[in-house]
Amino acid sequence: MAYTDQLLSTPTAASAVLFGIVVMGICIVLRLSHGRRAMQQPPGRAPLAHPGSEKAGGPCVSQEIYKTPTPPPYPDWSVVETKPLPYRAFRYGPKYQMTMGLRTIHPHQWIELDNQFPKYHADKAARIEERGDKCVKxxxxxxxxxxxLLEELTDYLPAxxxxxxxxxxxGIDNLWSGESFNIVERPLKEDPMAICARLVQDDLAVLLEQPDGQYRLLAGSILLAGFWRLSDKFGMTLSDVHTSGDVxxxxxxxxxxxNKFFRRMKCDTFHARNNYFFQVDDCLGWSSSMGDEDAQExxxxxxxxxxxxxxHWFRSERQTLRRLPKTRAVVFTIRTYLVPVTEMARExxxxxxxxxxxxxWDELLSNYKGKEEYGAVLLDYLDEKHKEQVDNGLDLEKEDEVRSYPW
Structure with missing residues (x-):
């Protein structure tokens, strides 16, 4: 990803003084204008201005912040009929490319829900009850x-x-479960990240920039991660989150x-990426291949x-990243999909x-993904199913015509 820094030429001393006077005058007018707007904000909402915030993703010179566009209704969405999207985010070898793998998405595509919502909702509620601040903090x-983040979800989801x-x-009502969430009362009935967790199928992580420029994980609801624990990562820098997990x-x-990408993220540009693993159990919340969830290590x-x-189960994640306009925090959403390999191999x-x-995969990646546990059985089976498809007339030359990454 390329970035361009623009350098401004230095003005003469006289023009610099004149320029400064003009800028001061504009700033005074804008601050007065902002003061009037802030007083007009509805109760329970933070004022619009925030130092360093952005308008349309650029530097904030008008003291107005980016407003997430109201999305159109998801076409024909149904809590019964809408199936999970079939992300198949893997590419042919022979060489695995280790990259961030980011792509830009429309803000309307921020959160994806489907007919597995009831199961995810129930699993999350149970883990909030059982594990508390080990998973939500x-x-x-x-x-x-x-x-x-809670306000953004409350505006986005009903639309x-x-x-x-x-x-x-x-706040917001869940018409399927009958739950009502009051987001303006203080104190809230529970951690705001717990309320966020009950609204979506994703896990959520919030990182804030520190004075040294590092981003730290300081809020999260990590309930269905399978392989890592919020209690281990909470308070860590972005780099330490990854190195502690031996990525x-x-x-x-x-x-x-x-780190450069995080510092330069704009409020109006949403990003997504996908990854995948395998596990030899069907546990969504915590995979048994990792041992006891409460073990010291x-x-x-x-x-x-x-x-x-x-x-054998194919476990994949759709992650999105966005910057919140008022607090400037960066939000990860992590939607996990769990599909039997035997089902997916029919595609x-x-x-x-x-x-x-x-x-x-090289040796490091194979160890990270636990290939030793399942690799031999998995590859024998996939080879067999691939041969069956080819023998039945599958035209390998036409694959690019019927699919595109990450599908």
Missing amino acids: TAPEAFDAAIE RYPSLYKRTHE PHFREKLETGM VVRGTAQKDKAIEH PYVPGRLASAVRS
Whole structure:
């Protein structure tokens, strides 16, 4: 990703003075104008101005902040009929490319819900009840950012999914579950990140920039992560979150670019990325392959090796990143999908491409993804299914005509 820095030539001393006087006058007018707008904000909402905020993603010179556009209703969305989108975010080998893998999405596509919402809602509610602040937590300095995220969801969801959510004067109603959430009362009935968690199928993480330029994880609801614990990562910098999890090649290939990207993120540009893993159990909240969730140290290797293919599950994530306009926090959404490998391998082109992708992992990535537990059984099965598809007339030359990444 390329960035361009524009340098301004230095004005003469006289023109600099004149320029400064003009800018001061404009700033006074704008501050007075902002003061009037701030007094007009509805109760419970933060004032519009925030130092360093942006309008349309650029530097804020007018003291107005970016307003997330109201999305249109998701076409024909139904809590019963709308199936999860089939993300298949893997590419052919022979070489695995370690990149951030970001793509730009429209703000309307921020949150995706489907007919698995009831299961995710129930699983999250149970884990909030059972595990509390091990999975859901907001640092005091991140409270405003968590509230802003809650406000953004409260505005977005009823517009995008009107058959599921209704906007109210106090907050938002879930028409399917009968829940009503008051987001303006203080104190709130529970952590704002817990309320956010109940509204969507995604896990959520909020990172705030620190005086040293580092971003720290200071609010989150990580309930269905499968492999990592919020209690381990809370308060860490973005780099430490990755290095503590032994993300392969992070230091040499990702760290510098990721930190630059975070600092330059604009409010009006939303991003998404996908990744994938495998596990040999169907546990959405916490995979048994990682051992006891409450163990002092989480390590792989506790799962039975070479289990039958019926126990292999393809676990993938759709992550989005955006900057909140008022608090300037960066929000991760992490939607997890869990699909049986035997089901996915029936899709045209998938078994051959997936087998090629798995074979492209180097040793570090293979260890990180736990390939030793399932690799032999998985690859034998995918090879068999790929051969069946080719024998039945699958035209490998036409794959690019029927699919595009990350589908």
